[in-house]
Amino acid sequence: MSTSPTPPPSADDTAPEARARRALADAVREVEHHVAAAGWDAPVRVFALVRTQEALAAEPGLADQLAPEVLAAALADDQHLTSVEQEGLPDADDLEALLGGLTWPPTVHGAAVTVERVVLPPGAEDDLPSDPEAAVAALLAHPQRQDVRLAVAVLRGGPSWCAVRTRAHDSDDAVGLGPDLVPGLVEAVRATLE
Template sequence: MTALEETVKSIEQQTGWDGPPQLFALVETAELLKVQPELADQLGFEDGDGFTAVDQGELPDEDIGALLPGIVWPESVTGCALAMVRITLPPEVEEQIPDGEDAVAWAVAHPLHEELKIVVGVLRDGTRHAVLRIRRHEDELLSAEDLVPDLAEALSQTLLPDE
């Protein structure tokens, strides 16, 4: 298992089903411990391998696609990850979805809805990994490099040098 895959899975395990999306800066644990060695004992790090996910706080539960282009990370950030829960419906009920603010409440109440917990992580070198859990099947975790390619690409754009 790669360090990014391990980090993404760890974020998924630590985030719940309720609440707004959460954004994480991914920093190399070894670099973090050079700057703040006291964190090794406080956080129980046994070594400096892998990445440390630094929670950036909750994001507004709005259009993530519109929010991400405004985010730029400093060079000290090796990557980033986003955790969020989304509601999906089967294609056969899409025409029934009401317009406006009632759409989300309607979708949540619909008997065919599915809740998905998604975590996508990307690194500056182009490495990416995502996991997805369906609430009705909580004991199963889907895991792949390009599970949510559009979101991975949008997160990658936040890591590009500011021009």
């Protein structure tokens, strides 16, 4: 049986922009998988994204904290990202207020956020009561509700990537992935980097 050789990467695959998109997608998968390991009913979590090579240059001791395969990947690609979870987030009434109060220093190349939400199929929201408290109660009791976890990341001045996991299909191979799955949240995270 013969096999054809793997074609060399095209210029498009090796361009910094393409490598940055791949690094961002990898970082979102890693963040989403990390958060998923803690289970459901979790608070909002926020992560700074830094280019690993730059972080290693600034803090050489970081190398001792990275798995050998992560360190090798980081040394091979200057676009490789490391996520740093942010502790002690400021108090905020809602996600929009939290994100509106965040700013990042220039050493942070991107940001990621995970949040859980309840969604209904199209049209189901039309039947919710107008009173906010009654609407929340009806939403939580709705037979067609879906619990979802959203992971959204954006690079400063660059691409975005999203992951969506449903509680009903809580499996690593059932996570939806794409650049703009949650456009409103993408824009809110992007605004923290401006």
